[in-house]
Amino acid sequence: MISKDQVAHVASLARLSFSDAELNQFTKQLDQIIDMENQLSEVTTEGVKPTTHITDEINVFREDVVVDDGISRDELLQNVPETKDGLIKVPSIIDKGEVDA
Amino acid sequence: MNNLDLSIDELHEQLVAGKITASDLVEHSLDAVEAHESDVNAFVTVNDRQALADAAAIDEQGIDPDNPLSGIPIAYKDNIVTKGIRTTAGSRMLENFNPVYDATVVNKLNTAGMINLGKTNMDEFAMGSSTETSYFEPTKNPWDLDRVPGGSSGGSAAAVAAGEVVAALGSDTGGSIRQPAAYNGIFGIKPTYGRVSRWGLIAFGSSFDQIGVMTRRVKDSATILSAISGHDEKDSTSSKREVPDFTQFIGQDIKGMRIAVPDEFFGEGIDEGVKLQVEKGLKQLEQLGAVIDHVQLPYTKYCVPAYYVLASSEASSNLQRFDGIRYGFRAEDVKNLTDVYVKSRSEGFGPEVKRRIMLGTFALSAGYYDAYFNKAAQVRTLIKQDFEKILSDHDLIIGPTSPDTAFKLGENISDPLKLYFKDVLTISANMAGVPAASVPAGFDDQGLPVGMQMIAKRFDEGSIFKAASAFETATKYYEQQPTFKGGAR
Numbered sequence: 001m002i003s004k005d006q007v008a009h010v011a012s013l014a015r016l017s018f019s020d021a022e023l024n025q026f027t028k029q030l031d032q033i034i035d036m037e038n039q040l041s042e043v044t045t046e047g048v049k050p051t052t053h054i055t056d057e058i059n060v061f062r063e064d065v066v067v068d069d070g071i072s073r074d075e076l077l078q079n080v081p082e083t084k085d086g087l088i089k090v091p092s093i094i095d096k097g098e099v100d101a
Numbered sequence: 102m103n104n105l106d107l108s109i110d111e112l113h114e115q116l117v118a119g120k121i122t123a124s125d126l127v128e129h130s131l132d133a134v135e136a137h138e139s140d141v142n143a144f145v146t147v148n149d150r151q152a153l154a155d156a157a158a159i160d161e162q163g164i165d166p167d168n169p170l171s172g173i174p175i176a177y178k179d180n181i182v183t184k185g186i187r188t189t190a191g192s193r194m195l196e197n198f199n200p201v202y203d204a205t206v207v208n209k210l211n212t213a214g215m216i217n218l219g220k221t222n223m224d225e226f227a228m229g230s231s232t233e234t235s236y237f238e239p240t241k242n243p244w245d246l247d248r249v250p251g252g253s254s255g256g257s258a259a260a261v262a263a264g265e266v267v268a269a270l271g272s273d274t275g276g277s278i279r280q281p282a283a284y285n286g287i288f289g290i291k292p293t294y295g296r297v298s299r300w301g302l303i304a305f306g307s308s309f310d311q312i313g314v315m316t317r318r319v320k321d322s323a324t325i326l327s328a329i330s331g332h333d334e335k336d337s338t339s340s341k342r343e344v345p346d347f348t349q350f351i352g353q354d355i356k357g358m359r360i361a362v363p364d365e366f367f368g369e370g371i372d373e374g375v376k377l378q379v380e381k382g383l384k385q386l387e388q389l390g391a392v393i394d395h396v397q398l399p400y401t402k403y404c405v406p407a408y409y410v411l412a413s414s415e416a417s418s419n420l421q422r423f424d425g426i427r428y429g430f431r432a433e434d435v436k437n438l439t440d441v442y443v444k445s446r447s448e449g450f451g452p453e454v455k456r457r458i459m460l461g462t463f464a465l466s467a468g469y470y471d472a473y474f475n476k477a478a479q480v481r482t483l484i485k486q487d488f489e490k491i492l493s494d495h496d497l498i499i500g501p502t503s504p505d506t507a508f509k510l511g512e513n514i515s516d517p518l519k520l521y522f523k524d525v526l527t528i529s530a531n532m533a534g535v536p537a538a539s540v541p542a543g544f545d546d547q548g549l550p551v552g553m554q555m556i557a558k559r560f561d562e563g564s565i566f567k568a569a570s571a572f573e574t575a576t577k578y579y580e581q582q583p584t585f586k587g588g589a590r
Contacts, residue, residue: 007459014417014462015424015442016455030459032518037406037464040476043483050478051485053308053338054294054534060337075201079428090426093438 123156123172143260171214191235194449204301221256246588248507251281276527279539283502283552294534295340298333306412323347350566356390365401366500374545410477417461502539502552541578
């Protein structure tokens with residue numbers, strides 16, 4: 001049984017926030033889904049190798065060279081929410097706390 | 102003339118003979134969009150002006166008689182990036198995202214002269230089985246407007262069924278091409294993992310995702326799949342194997358083809374109407390000379406739990422990139438960098454995407470990794486082996502595509518678990534990386550389309566095209582067209 005605290009912890013790992021009502025609903029739903037996933041414990045898997053990819057290709061190499069796709073800096077920046085002088089702008093990384101104070 | 106009635110070959114013949122032009126075809130498509138979109142909502146973005154300009158350019162140049170795709174309109178699921186045409190993945194997160202490059206499949210079809218008619222609606226980030234989780238309102242099923250088109254490629258399926266385009270590309274992570282194809286009475290194929298480059302497909306579950314084709318006619322999919330397949334140095338998981346011309350399998354005799362029918366695909370939870378039609382379909386194939394064997398795939402019941410652990414884990418990792426910094430939605434009123442991440446993600450993603458991210462983050466988190474992620478990955482090995490064993494002495498595995506036919510809008514959306522089980526018959530092909538298609542198999546007693554699923558060995562799409570084309574010729578279900586009944590209007 002997954003608890004509301006656990007769900008809140010997972011949310012913080014996933015960089016998501018929920019209101020209290022959402023958290024209650026997610027706890028209920030995730031509990032049901034995880035309960036369904038618990039069926040997997042019935043399967044004997046001793047010595048079975050996990051499958052994490054399904055491609056035939058092994059160790060694909062290429063030359064480590066710059067490829068010019070002809071995309072300009074302006075084009076590359078066109079989807080960036082906030083730019084300044086051709087750079088990506090982010091809010092201050094160090095939280096000085098004054099906004100919260 | 103209605104595009105619905107003609108195959109790509111027939112359209113090509115008319116184009117070459119000068120009876121129609123590429124511009125006519127685009128106009129026909131846009132007329133159909135105009136007539137049906139207010140009911141169906143298959144498109145997020147209609148590429149009307151560019152499509153008309155592209156068609157005019159092709160007409161100017163002249164249709165290449167050796168290239169059957171030249172001048173034919175196609176639609177792309179909105180998680181396939183298209184340069185200069187917004188690509189949303191059905192999410193608020195990418196509502197204004199304008200890609201700076203084309204996906205490899207788009208590049209290839211542009212080169213082949215296909216015309217991009219627009220971007221089709223989908224469940225948000227391809228997570229869903231009904232196209233109801235789209236940020237851009239649900240798509241409706243053209244056979245019954247009160248019902249869902251399936252998902253996640255519901256927009257692509259509905260656009261083809263409604264005659265808005267003759268073909269659309271979709272993507273399939275756990276059944277997202279096949280289930281909507283079944284619900285809309287069209288053909289849809291998910292090729293072998295690695296057959297088609299995923300470069301430019303917005304990632305969901307990278308070890309499952311595969312781009313495929315949805316059309317009314319089987320041969321049309323074969324033609325398009327031949328054009329989009331092959332190695333791409335930009336996708337290191339794409340296969341270097343030679344790509345056959347898949348159209349060579351169309352019209353071949355299926356005498357002696359060995360077909361495995363798993364008992365588990367006809368078990369509990371499968372609608373009687375679906376069973377009936379698929380059993381009828383199997384008899385038809387038998388009459389055409391196929392040999393049918395009943396087999397067991399004992400791990401089938403673990404497909405849903407294993408898939409939701411693994412695909413959600415991959416999704417939680419893939420969707421980390423949506424952080425509000427470089428592209429995509431950024432929340433207003435943020436105080437610091439963590440705030441940008443948390444608020445942008447919490448406001449930009451819808452509930453189903455959050456659910457999957459949460460599930461995946463949980464399965465990968467300290468203390469749960471072995472019990473969930475690793476265990477599910479081991480079960481995946483067993484499921485894969487189940488399939489390899491049966492396919493080692495059979496050409497195809499056949500069963501229903503979906504346990505049911507199209508359900509009513511809103512009927513299941515509040516019960517995620519119930520929706521997850523809609524994928525029970527399609528997930529296994531993604532688990533094993535094998536090709537699988539849904540072939541129209543008639544209608545249930547409510548007049549809703551039923552899909553028959555054909556699954557083959559890795560890189561043996563040929564067997565699917567062979568059997569599907571023989572079945573199509575014998576049944577001609579494509580002649581029946583949607584009625585657009587119901588709807589709130």
